[in-house]
Amino acid sequence: MTNLATNLTNTAAKYPDQDALRINGQGVTYAQLHGMAAKLAGALRAHGVEPGDRVAIILPNVPAFPVVYWGILLAGGIVVPMNPLLKAGEIDYFFTDSGAKIAFVWPDFVPEATKGAENSGTRIVECGPMGPAPGTFEGGEPIVEPHDRADDDTAVLLYTSGTTGRPKGAELTHSNVHLNAMRSAQVIQQITPDDVVMGCLPLFHVFGLVVGLNAATVAGAKLALIPRFDPAAAIEVIEKERVTIMQGVPTMYAAILNHPSSDGMDASSLRTCASGGSAMPLEVMRSFEEKFGCMILEGYGLSETSPVASFNMPTMERKPGTIGVAIPGCEMKCVDLDGNEVPVGEVGEIAIRGDNVMKGYWNKPEATAEAIPDGWFRTGDLATMDAEGYFTIVDRKKDMILRGGMNVYPREVEECIYAHPDVLEVAVVGMPDELLGEQVGAAVALREGSTATPEDIIEFAKERIAAYKYPRTVWVVPELPKGPSGKILRREVHRPTEG
Template identity: 80%
Template sequence: MTNLATVLTNTAQARPDAPALKFMGHDIGYGPLAGMAAKVAGALRENGIQPGDRVAIILPNVPAFPVVFWGILLAGGTVVPMNPLLKAGEIDYFFSDSGAKVAFVWPDFVDEATKGAANAGTRIIPCGPMGPADGTLEGGEPIAEAIERDDEDTAIILYTSGTTGRPKGAELTHRNVRLNAERSSGVILEVRPDDVVMGCLPLFHVFGLVVGLVAATNVGASLALIPRFDPGEAIKVISNEKVTIFQGVPTMYAAILNHPEADAMDATSLRACASGGSAMPLEVMRGFEEKFGCMVLEGYGLSETSPVASFNMPDRERKPGTIGVAIPGCEMRCVDLEGREVPVGEVGEIAIRGDNVMKGYWNKPEATAEAIPDGWFRTGDLATMDDEGYFTIVDRKKDMILRGGMNVYPREVEELLYTHPDVLEAAVVGMPDELLGEQVGAAVALRPGATVTPEEIVEWSKERIAAYKYPRRVWIVNELPKGPTGKILRREVHAPADS
């Protein structure tokens, strides 16, 4: 039996009364969690969901997310986690591309999801904090034993954008996720059954889902959830729930460190902190460690690598500023354009091989072949490796903007801007931001006679694309820099000095 859901059923059988989730002062045990998931699985089967069918989740970090996540897997389905901030047009693409038959949706997002489901015919199931709302998904005998799935069957499809084209669905297998969760909880963070893991990373994101939820469930630890990250709320939960393991992106560490309530936080329970998503500024790392007396370990990974590929391991020397060494079961190297390994200390693209690498991109064989041409996944990240196998990211091969740990892809935003009636050309670039690392900026050239203002373009964009993606700063130029072929040279686009 290789279904990922056995991670839950095994723990529920061994520790039914142990708290699986902590939410707003209440504990939910592993036994009850498994029981609620079994009901969802039975209802999905009764409503026509077959093994391999895709089911989407559009929920914040509330207990309903783990309930339906495990329920979909118990029924043999494939989970498609989606960012709740997506707009109807984006949702339409995700539903249509994945073929999602059902989507579990938080009430605040039902209107947008319903509009987005019109073409795909996806059935929207509204959810309350604990699971599907009464009367929305009924019937069926609970499925307490996971439907059998193969190691290489797809458990999760995580959508990840590239700098060209629409988002692609990375297919993570039951084996990919199970092994990465086992290594995250065992080798990397040494999670124990009595640990309380901070669940402030979004569960729709691979870091929070695999390294948070699945890894905690794997050993029977507790996951303390807050619906959406707020530093003040995180400080309260760390103090009140005696959190022992904090997982976050660098902006979360900075927000807690700089919060007015930081001095009042009881951090005596913290014993391990993991950071990923983007490079952590050394001053933030030092400040957090000095203030709260705990070590921050940095790692690296992508949706396509389930996610963890490298980490500063607790039993080895920590090298601040690096992303550590390749984790067990995973090989990493820096390669040139031909795929040849570059010498130690020289810059190359990180290539990854191992049992954490995805099966491929959903229904995109050409994109899969391009990303994994020779068994090694090309990450698009440029790095150096030292003589002890520690990697240091130096730049991005792609033009991705990393805003507060969330990936923003310029082309997607540019394509939206090009639909504005007054915009002739657009180039979206990252701008340095002290709090978020990078902020989204856009240079636009207007059509002749157009009178739209930068502020109006910002507001227009805000209504049509997820909140973390729209440009916070727009500036108007006469024309954008171009190369000999007429291609816009994004690297030569810079925000005006008064920004």
């Protein structure tokens, strides 16, 4: 029997005095983390939470998050991590759909969560930095040893951001998360107990939760937390905590790179940087590595694949611009609309099979059957695979622009525009066009003090890519809309209406 929390109990037994967490210069050891989580697990049981019950977490990156997370798992419960910025209506849906009995909530979000809990009757427990406020959630004997769970019991219910319709709860099992965390620690990042992992990705997001918190725990490393990502805070943490491994989405790397205080940053401790969540612009990768003397390894995954599916492994040739090769225990291929594998070098949808693929969508058998029609999970991402098994993402299936019968992949156009020295961020989107069906448009955020005009950028792209690909319309925005992990949200980019 495997309970994911065994990783915590094993590491706490092996390295009791090692810091598990670092925040604001303070440390929490593995022994302390285990003790607080065991106490919380006992209180959960005393308050009626049985194995298999769902418990929600609405917390920023503070020690309370790992305390509650491990506590729920020790008690045999299912963790439902939620974005703290959700509104009452959205919270109501998550609580009702998951049947969460209790939610642990940061003080700032209690009013919204309380409103959101009216229909479901979910109990709201307010938390401070280290867990529930003293005296608010007590009782029961500490549960020191993890409650028995089977490999394929659900450990985490992760709601995927629904681009269409309501979010769906991806059921990740104890085995899914354990194996992915282990491979993230050992194969991908080669984490040791001497490492300091930068926890700037939100822990409610699958990347931060599994590749950050769970992988650091498996390895007995320190996780340096930043409550909410901010480039100045990240720079300070890298220096003060001597961070060796950073994990982030491309916008985080760009924000650090372009921040004035990064010029004098002592980044000598940085060894490996893992990037995922969206495609890393080559220009950002090159500049970051040159400036800080470290290596960025790009990978790929989704909530439904726990999350890592492929990576540029440190032990293999790195191919910048690719998402690497399938990780151990996972198979990937590119398929056509009928599910047939396409030839090497041709564009197809990525399909994934392996021990990282979720059990299914919570209470949604039809959606599960549609996503995994033949044992292979369909990702909705278009890519090519080269002869050595390296995948290159071309785009999201639904983001592809069909201009006069020609396929335009926004990512390719974005890569071209990122090479312009004045461009900080760009998102390329399709715009309705009476003649061609769709036309290419680009929203651009410029660097401070830059003088480039939309016409300059159109001209720049026109000289570098095929005539059917370059944007006919460019508009400048102060910043681009981003999701909870800092990923640019193309679907929320709209051309300003002409006044």
